[in-house]
Structures are given as structure tokens and as C-alpha cells.
Amino acid sequence: MLKADFHTHSVASPDGGITAEAYRQILDSGKLDYIAITDHNQVDFALQMHQELGEKLIVGEEIMTTQGELIGLFLTKPVEPGQTARATAEAIRAQGGIVYLPHPFETLRHGVQADVLDAMPELVDVVEVHNGRAMLQNRSSQALTWATLHKKPGAASSDAHGLLGVGHTYTVVGQPLSQDTIGSVLTQAQLIKARPPLLSLTYPKLNRLRNKLRRA
Numbered sequence: 001m002l003k004a005d006f007h008t009h010s011v012a013s014p015d016g017g018i019t020a021e022a023y024r025q026i027l028d029s030g031k032l033d034y035i036a037i038t039d040h041n042q043v044d045f046a047l048q049m050h051q052e053l054g055e056k057l058i059v060g061e062e063i064m065t066t067q068g069e070l071i072g073l074f075l076t077k078p079v080e081p082g083q084t085a086r087a088t089a090e091a092i093r094a095q096g097g098i099v100y101l102p103h104p105f106e107t108l109r110h111g112v113q114a115d116v117l118d119a120m121p122e123l124v125d126v127v128e129v130h131n132g133r134a135m136l137q138n139r140s141s142q143a144l145t146w147a148t149l150h151k152k153p154g155a156a157s158s159d160a161h162g163l164l165g166v167g168h169t170y171t172v173v174g175q176p177l178s179q180d181t182i183g184s185v186l187t188q189a190q191l192i193k194a195r196p197p198l199l200s201l202t203y204p205k206l207n208r209l210r211n212k213l214r215r216a
Helices: 020-028 044-056 085-094 114-118 140-149 182-186 198-215
Strands: 002-008 034-040 057-065 068-073 098-101 126-131 154-157 169-173 190-193
Touching: 002 057, 002 068, 002 126, 002 154, 020 034, 020 044, 034 044, 034 068, 044 057, 057 085, 068 085, 085 098, 114 140, 126 140, 126 182, 126 190, 140 154, 154 190, 169 182
Parallel strands: 002 034, 034 057, 098 126, 126 154
Antiparallel strands: 002 169, 057 068, 068 098, 154 169, 169 190
């Protein structure tokens, strides 16, 4: 069985803190077998790590649309932020990527809302039905219902912004992952939904403060 996490943030994200060495350790130790770097509105760090670590490091991007955030997986180049959700999903698909829906229906973390998703279900490939950082506002049940109604595979991911948040929430699959197989493989997936340490939930604010101090 193979463990995959489709939503993490490296030091290249303004609020991320997972280093290159940490990603190497995660994969070398077997803590995870696949991990996606989904930095905010950029792919440079992910592309660099993919070149070093190969197919186990999935190139992703968490893209801010005008209607909430979408993630593109298995990307080869960045997708520009600031477009509509539909245009963003189409741009992901145009380069052979997978449209992954992070923390849908949330408002605190820019989830895409139901009216937008109901107008473009054909463009969504995978729904994040459990987010490891969903504490104050948890829309997992609503996400699972939407995924089931629209016959979309679900995934559990950490949304980790630091190493301490990795390895608690992830998806277990029985076959190797690629952009061609992810849809079918996830239909038989097992979702691991353990809570990360509470300290890990403070990473985004701490990382933003750290980066602000560095720039000062």
C-alpha cells in the first residue's frame, strides 16, 4: 500500500515552512510514498524538487481564483492566479494536470462555494473530503456529499505548512499514482484522518511572521 499527501506548503509559500531537506526525509523514510508540493500561486520550488526526487514528488500549485482556491496537480508550468474558477480549471487541464478541490465550501480559507462548483462539476477531478487543518470550520461532510453526488473520487490531505503537520492525514492507495491513473486509483483509496499536533496548526501565522521579519 502507498501513502499519498496531495496538499502541502514548502518554504516557497509565504505561509509555508517545509524545507527541501524535510521533503527528502519524508520520502526517504517511507513516512509517505507520494507528496505534492502545492505552494500558493507558484511552482518553481516544486519543479526543482521533482527534478531531484522524481515521480514521488508531485508538482502542484494552490491557485487563488476570483471564486476561491483550486489546486492543480501534475503540473509542468504555473497557472496564473486571478482567473475565474472555470478558467483556472481549464488552464490546469490544458497542460494535462489534475484539478484537485481543496477545502471546498469553507469561507475562512477561500474554499470554492457550491454555486460555483455546481456550474462546473465536469472540470473537477478529485475532491478533498478531509483536510488535516480543518478545525474551526470543517466542511468534510458537505465535501463528501458533493463528491458522492457528482461521482468524484475523494482524498484526505494534510494541508501541512510545516514538517510537524505531515504524516497524520493522508490517502492510502493500492497502485502507483500518475495523472492518468489517479482517478481510478482513488476510487479504492483508504483515507487516514488522524489529527495533527495542535502546534502544527499555528505554522501559517508563524511562517508569515518569520518571513515578514526576514524582509524587515
